């Protein structure tokens with residue numbers, strides 16, 4: 492039904508505003524940084540709901556329709572549904588050039604948790620802005636370079652910290668950390684659903700409990716802002732403690748951005764993996 496409404500509204504809409512919308516926070520942060528001062532930038536999902544299970548509301552449909560451009564990674568099921576209904580020229584797909592980890596035929600969306608893969612998305616954001624508003628080219632280029640410098644610094648911090656860790660297995664209830672593990676030679680053990688709120692299979696929970704016991708793992712990771720009862724159960728069976736990672740990059744403070752959240756994630760990983 493909402494898709495029908497969306498289609499109708501698109502057909503009726505006029506394009507007076509100049510507004511760019513990112514579907515999720517990982518796309519919003521670099522878009523906002525690079526375009527700030529030249530474009531209005533907003534994010535579609537503003538709540539801490541599981542970003543893998545978003546459902547379009549009438550209000551959000553309206554915001555999408557009023558946007559001049561919608562920036563999206565475009566790999567979540569809901570993203571694909573929404574994008575089908577928007578005029579092609581208004582959608583910026585950011586997945587070009589990214590090497591996706593796949594589970595069956597489904598790409599894992601969490602590329603932003605690897606500073607290396609994320610760099611490709613940021614470049615795609617910048618290039619779309621240059622095409623959209625070539626008059627501001629020098630400005631966007633400068634802002635992009637600043638952002639990339641911060642990213643290089645962050646990447647170094649991850650590489651240095653994750654080099655010397657007592658544990659090299661990230662045990663998490665949300666399967667989000669495979670990109671990071673690939674970059675820094677870590678291993679992940681997770682429940683198989685990419686979605687944080689999917690019902691886990693008992694056999695998987697048992698497998699995780701056995702791994703934690705066998706490897707003597709002291710900390711396991713759950714997702715900040717999501718139900719952590721599975722993690723608590725695993726902890727109760729193994730004596731491990733539960734730490735919280737913010738894989739969706741949802742900001743908790745006004746001043747939060749990609750870098751503050753990832754630095755926080757690194758601190759938590761450092762504690763959990765006992766890195767020097």
Ligand SMILES: [Zn+2]
Nearest residue numbers: 667685738739
């Ligand atoms: Zn996730």
